[in-house]
Amino acid sequence: MTRYTGVNHLAMATGDMDATVRFWRDLLGMRLVAGLGHEGYRQYFFEISATDMIAFFEWEGVEPLVEKDHGVPVRGRYAFDHVAVGVADSEALWEIRDRLEGAGIWVSEPVDHGFIHSVYTFDPNGIALEFSCMVPGVDVREHPRMTDSAPCAAALQGPEPVAGVWPEGTPTPAEDRMVYPGEGHDFLHRKRNRWD
Template identity: 65%
Template sequence: MHYTGINHLALATADMDATIRFWRDLLGMRLVAGLGRPGYRHYFLELSGTDMLAFFEWPNVTPIEPKDHGVPVAGPFAFDHVSIGVRDRNDLWDIRDRLEAAGFWASELIDHGFIFSLYSFDPNNIAIEFSCPVPGVDIRAHPVMADRNPSPVAREGSETQPGKWPAPTPTPFSERRIYPGEGRELVQGEDD
């Protein structure tokens, strides 16, 4: 398998206009695609050459309760925050200045040892972190386990452990089909 990044992270909003104003006009992400019909919109914003943020607009969704980044909760829960990578600390300062000028809360810049981070929230109360690498530190090149009591599975190391799942049976080429779905209308010349 060859992963290329996060194709898109799909989030939800009741106010697509406020969401576009924040992500496109304040933070500078291009709006690259939009799907819609009554009661439904699905828009995509470009993060990088391989990564996008997407928002569904659903009329009855409400902003989530504000929850500070990384603070534990109880009960059903699946998402804490999204961290968006930027080039360097100058980008973090630029984002912080933009957020504050627009009236959004922005944290101080935080040194985590391997990344510098800035924290905020979008208009939907989605917790956002903006992160850049600390110069000279690359945990991807040199994985580190600083947990003093790692789980048994984590003790196995950073690389894929073969034999932990059943071997797949490849789908024969003659059975590989791709079915039409939402979004084909974005491609010029495609009919519904």
């Protein structure tokens, strides 16, 4: 089974990279670790943790989302609700809340979800954000729980991956493995680092 290391990055969109950098780097304190771009295109990556990043494309004409409260049901085509970022502990959760409130940005009171405590807000692009810390002594990764009163059939099979549901993939032979150049293919070697 594949071993995952986290969310490498979530890719969002913005029409205002300056406001996005000011919010994610300067207000939230996430390092801006990579920036790709050329005329009419940018993609910047912010470090959430040692394994997780959030990235933003900037394209002309992108407008902020209409703010929708976190977890409120919707109808029609819809795929994304909110981004939840983990923080170390309750002290860090209050620090984020106080920083947002001090900047004049709406932020909820902390909410107890049983295994996590969370606060909710929106970034300048209208992206719904949650900041969460684990409740000490409650580890759903170590001790999974299903309290849904009417769980779907697949969920009733338990927390572990079920073998045989999908066909096994055929391994690509080493000699056939190709990595094709993308927007950042010359990122490390051919383009000037503008921070040097």
